[in-house]
Amino acid sequence: MTFRQLYLVAAALTGFAFAHADATAQAYPAKPIRLIVTFAAGGSSDALARGLAKQLGEQMGASVVVENRPGAGGNIGSEVVAKGQGDGYLLLFGTIGTHGIGPALYQQLPFDPIKDFAPISLLHLLPNVLIVNNDLPVKSVRQLIDYAKANPGRVSFASAGNGSVSHLAGELFKMHTGTKLVHVPYKGGGAAMPDVMAGRVSIMFETSTNALAAARGGRVRALAVTGIERWKQAPELPTIAEAGVPGYRVDSWTGLLAPGSTPQAIVERLNAECVKAAKNPAYREQMAALGVEAVSSTPEEFRSFIVEEVAKWRKAIELSGAKID
Structure with a gap:
């Protein structure tokens, strides 16, 4: 086979791959999406997850089903997603616990909090x-x-x-x-x-x-x-950073993640839906009533945020001597 023939075959295969990915994203979702929550039903995180599931379901014309998998500081539910099939039908309602403090606190985890997940978007800040x-x-x-x-x-x-x-x-x-x-x-x-x-x-x-x-x-x-900016529900309170402690920031947060093998086209589709949700006035009002701010980010920004969070909490934990296992 000549170089030109090889080039044409490679180009054809590349075009087919892109066409297949695009078709997959367009057909998605074709069945219910499972949203794993690492807390028991009835708590504040569960309420946030159910609000998100309802909003995404309405936007995408699909059923987003919350599945509670509490235990082991969120590691049980996280492992389900980390080792799950990356087809867009299994998602994790991640938190500062599962992808911030937990990876820094636990000595051994059955998954890699960075490599085994595809970050989609930040969701809430508190x-x-x-x-x-x-x-x-x-x-x-x-x-x-x-x-x-x-x-x-x-x-x-x-x-x-x-x-x-x-x-x-x-x-x-x-x-x-x-x-x-x-x-x-x-x-x-x-x-x-x-x-x-x-x-x-x-x-x-x-x-x-x-x-x-x-x-x-x-x-x-x-x-x-403790957050990076003043809280809208108490604007009279300064941040600790502006009150004299530069660099101090602690935000409880949630974010949406998928298994690491999830196709980029599906990650981008889900990210677009999260961005749309964060701009929806009714959804923002619903989240504010629960005490949080609805936000969004790019997948790349969320990945960098997770890396920074783990590093920050690892340093704090080392100094405190806190241990779980």
């Missing part, structure tokens, strides 16, 4: 809020840092448990500010909040909806939010 007991003599982040440095080991911070977002947000704060705060872990944020209100623990990096309700009720004092 900051935590730095709250302090009303009797603590500080009214700003700067004052808190100065007070903690003047009283090393006397300022404590509550968390929802070892390895939780509220725990590692505190460890990251210590790392950025050089303060010596004492960690007091609880079995869930609900158990921790009463002790912060009563003054048995000094501060907490609590989920924004719970923290804001307590602060507006006068039971604690809110100093700042």
